[in-house]
Amino acid sequence: MSKPVVAIVGRPNVGKSTIFNRIVGERQAIVEDVPGVTRDRIYSKAEWLNREFYIIDTGGIEIGNEPLLEQMREQAQIAIDEADVIMFLTNGRDGVTGADEEVASMLHRSKKPIVLGVNKIDNVEMKDNIYEFYALGTGEVFGISGAHGLGLGDLLDEVVHHFPDDEEEGYEEDTIRMAVIGRPNVGKSSLVNAVLGEERVIVSDIPGTTRDAVDTVFEKDGQEYVIIDTAGMRKKGKVYETTEKYSVLRALKAMERTDVVLMVINGEEGIREQDKRIAGYAHEAGRALIIVVNKWDVVEKDDRTMAQFTEKIRDEFQFLSYAPVLYLSATTKHRLQHLLPAVKQAADNHNLRVPTNVLNDVVMDAVVMNPTPTENNRRLRINYATQVAVAPPAIVLFVNDPELLHFSYRRYLENKLREAFHFEGTPLKIIPRQKNE
Numbered sequence: 001m002s003k004p005v006v007a008i009v010g011r012p013n014v015g016k017s018t019i020f021n022r023i024v025g026e027r028q029a030i031v032e033d034v035p036g037v038t039r040d041r042i043y044s045k046a047e048w049l050n051r052e053f054y055i056i057d058t059g060g061i062e063i064g065n066e067p068l069l070e071q072m073r074e075q076a077q078i079a080i081d082e083a084d085v086i087m088f089l090t091n092g093r094d095g096v097t098g099a100d101e102e103v104a105s106m107l108h109r110s111k112k113p114i115v116l117g118v119n120k121i122d123n124v125e126m127k128d129n130i131y132e133f134y135a136l137g138t139g140e141v142f143g144i145s146g147a148h149g150l151g152l153g154d155l156l157d158e159v160v161h162h163f164p165d166d167e168e169e170g171y172e173e174d175t176i177r178m179a180v181i182g183r184p185n186v187g188k189s190s191l192v193n194a195v196l197g198e199e200r201v202i203v204s205d206i207p208g209t210t211r212d213a214v215d216t217v218f219e220k221d222g223q224e225y226v227i228i229d230t231a232g233m234r235k236k237g238k239v240y241e242t243t244e245k246y247s248v249l250r251a252l253k254a255m256e257r258t259d260v261v262l263m264v265i266n267g268e269e270g271i272r273e274q275d276k277r278i279a280g281y282a283h284e285a286g287r288a289l290i291i292v293v294n295k296w297d298v299v300e301k302d303d304r305t306m307a308q309f310t311e312k313i314r315d316e317f318q319f320l321s322y323a324p325v326l327y328l329s330a331t332t333k334h335r336l337q338h339l340l341p342a343v344k345q346a347a348d349n350h351n352l353r354v355p356t357n358v359l360n361d362v363v364m365d366a367v368v369m370n371p372t373p374t375e376n377n378r379r380l381r382i383n384y385a386t387q388v389a390v391a392p393p394a395i396v397l398f399v400n401d402p403e404l405l406h407f408s409y410r411r412y413l414e415n416k417l418r419e420a421f422h423f424e425g426t427p428l429k430i431i432p433r434q435k436n437e
């Protein structure tokens, strides 16, 4: 199920990033700190009234060296193309400006729901400043203060009110959904075409799926798959299309709806900064993941090249140590036959449920081999382990004090679990919980 997208737009300096940070602030603080994950401050998950959504600060999307007004237009256009709800911000101290009117008229043409926040209404005396903004024709106007955190609740209530109803996806329960992501030109479309060229395509364009995704359903060895081409979702010819930050949203939305993410790297060019950013998001999405090194046909290689490349990948993407790496060529189709079996395996592992008694045996053996850590003379005690979820598998450890489970011991336990069970390709969550005596 895809999460709704909220885009913040408005002219420079009205307080977009302040509001963005307020909305994601608390959440950001509780996100587990994974070493090596690069964070991009303009996109985030957020939550209000138990509804999760994505929020984008379009002000953070730099578009070449264009003049400010043109940048603003492009940012508004991104909001129009991508968002389910647009949060339009203005500055209550400046009154309505020509630039506000310009943005408003663009937004109106889109017919997307718009929620107008008049920012910098820091105290009750300033309340009256909001009325002139009714002239922008967006309906109710919300006076807010990003600096003081005032009025945001009402604004967000209204935003959530406009969210589309959850859409059902028209796929069978056991259909494996995969998304192909990666930076421009790595060969995503070529890979999708190569896979589809070999297999029987059942239908394309399933009704009821998210409007801007290109989904194709096909069958292989009795298994039904859906492949989502994020490159195919590109709207050609738009300036912002070339900006890196923009393409991230496409990947985020696609990953939300999949079981297995195929992260494509260009073997000819090697690993770039943008690959790492995309990988960070892929990890956070909690999906099964396969790293596909494409264009292997044009790489000059000897018998060590592949091992060296893999070493580089392991080094650069330490947090993706669970992801298998496949080398192939979408053009020559060399090694392509390994892809779907790997996808199937990763999907199975993503949904793996291990029996509680076996799980506890493995954990207790691990503790015997490498005793739990101590801190201030207190030792971590693990009483019991149980798997509470699949996709990805999540294991709760009932312990005397969750604080005592340090990163290195957690990693040790994860390695032991991975040795014992088939978790290749899937992230694994280990959640310490205080045991109620």
Ligand SMILES: Nc1nc2c(ncn2[C@@H]2O[C@H](COP(=O)(O)OP(=O)(O)OP(=O)(O)O)[C@@H](O)[C@H]2O)c(=O)[nH]1
Pocket: 010, 011, 012, 013, 014, 015, 016, 017, 018, 019, 059, 060, 119, 120, 121, 122, 144, 145, 146, 147, 148
């Ligand atoms: N008084 C007051 N100042 C605010 C408020 N919100 C933001 N500001 C200030 O307004 C300035 C601009 O805030 P930003 O959040 O950077 O604005 P922005 O819209 O993201 O700006 P760009 O990045 O240029 O697009 C900063 O100096 C903020 O401290 C508010 O509610 N009240």
Ligand SMILES: Nc1nc2c(ncn2[C@@H]2O[C@H](COP(=O)(O)OP(=O)(O)OP(=O)(O)O)[C@@H](O)[C@H]2O)c(=O)[nH]1
Pocket: 182, 183, 184, 185, 186, 187, 188, 189, 190, 191, 231, 232, 234, 294, 295, 296, 297, 298, 328, 329, 330, 331, 332
């Ligand atoms: N030699 C070689 N070239 C490839 C391979 N896969 C793709 N290419 C070429 O790489 C270029 C980019 O391929 P695309 O499939 O369009 O890449 P993409 O990732 O979908 O690109 P965007 O649409 O920009 O995101 C094309 O010229 C392809 O022919 C491969 O395995 N080997």
